[in-house]
Amino acid sequence: MSDKKNPTAVKVGSRIKQARKMAGFTTAAQLNEHFRDWSASRLGNYEAGISIPSPDDIERIAEVTGSSPCWITFGIGPIRSGHRDIQAIRHQNLSYLVSQTKQTKARYLELLKTLGLAPNKLQDLLDNPFEPIIDRYARRCEKFYSKPKGWIDEQHVESDPLCMNFPEDIRELMSIYSELGVTDRQRLLNIARVFSMEENTKQSL
Numbered sequence: 001m002s003d004k005k006n007p008t009a010v011k012v013g014s015r016i017k018q019a020r021k022m023a024g025f026t027t028a029a030q031l032n033e034h035f036r037d038w039s040a041s042r043l044g045n046y047e048a049g050i051s052i053p054s055p056d057d058i059e060r061i062a063e064v065t066g067s068s069p070c071w072i073t074f075g076i077g078p079i080r081s082g083h084r085d086i087q088a089i090r091h092q093n094l095s096y097l098v099s100q101t102k103q104t105k106a107r108y109l110e111l112l113k114t115l116g117l118a119p120n121k122l123q124d125l126l127d128n129p130f131e132p133i134i135d136r137y138a139r140r141c142e143k144f145y146s147k148p149k150g151w152i153d154e155q156h157v158e159s160d161p162l163c164m165n166f167p168e169d170i171r172e173l174m175s176i177y178s179e180l181g182v183t184d185r186q187r188l189l190n191i192a193r194v195f196s197m198e199e200n201t202k203q204s205l
Helices: 007-022 028-032 042-047 055-065 069-074 086-101 105-115 119-127 135-144 168-179 182-204
Strands: none
Touching: 007 028, 007 042, 007 055, 007 069, 028 042, 028 055, 042 055, 055 069, 086 105, 086 119, 086 135, 105 119, 105 135, 168 182
């Protein structure tokens, strides 16, 4: 019998571990205390990817950690259960940008210098979605990539796996919108509303 772990179990386990840390539980044993009917090794086995939790168990973990069951299971959508957490968005965007930048060593070194971070500190931010990306790093990152202020705090099609499920024309429209300033965004919305009103008028005739 092969000792190789199920890749899906490993990914789910990694997200459970991240959710635990986000909730302030230093060890799996601390979180496991909230599940009195579980064995002492149950949560540890989930985190290690040895076994895959049932939907009911994922629901319980999500409730205690304040995270989204959908995110724990599939790795998509909001990380927190009630809203799109700004730190989750920052992490998602930063991870995407850095992955592109690492392909050119000189550019990557420039990024590190701009952020004022050592390689290991930047890697810590990438490895843990719940490690705070402070405003100073966010604004420096936007300046480095010539993005408008606040760009890193918003969802973008190219860096959000969930958006990749949308039709291509919708993704294109979302990409255009996300790159516009406040005034131009309003203009685009006004144009879209005009088209919508015209279409509604045609249908009512």
